[in-house]
Amino acid sequence: MSFNNHLIFSLFCCIIFIKYFCLKYNINLLILILFSLFSSLLPDIDHINSFIGNKFKNISYFIYKIFGHRTITHSLIILYLLYILIFNIKFLFYNISISIKYGVFIGYLSHILADMLTIKGINFFWPFKIYFKFPYFNIKNRKLEYYICLFLLFLSIFLENIICILKILFKNIYLI
């Protein structure tokens, strides 16, 4: 998936998190979104032509040569390690705000979910070769990928309003 689609999908995940999962946390939206956007680009460090791989060519080349593309950086192992690093090892990031922590984790997770929309899918249980992809979204076309990410973002922002409008419409139809 392309760089800009990952950014859009990461924004979509942030909005879902803010709306439905973060009731008990005092989250700074701007910080959460900024860190999520940045973090959503990190897994593709294993690809030298990706935005982040291009910035850190040596690291990117090293990871690609040892593991290959969409392997360890797109796996459950790295997600688990990231989770432990961010949330469980208290002394490491003791003073870091919860908005940054969640931003980084959501961004990274969003990248893996977004790659599941692509035709190749992701090797989530790497080193075992079991590929995961959403069954009805095996997208080859970059433009379509872009429109689906935009549509999801639109839905995440306006879903409640759309439901509300539909309810009013159906109520009126019923009354007629």
Ligand SMILES: [Zn+2]
């Ligand atoms: Zn990727």
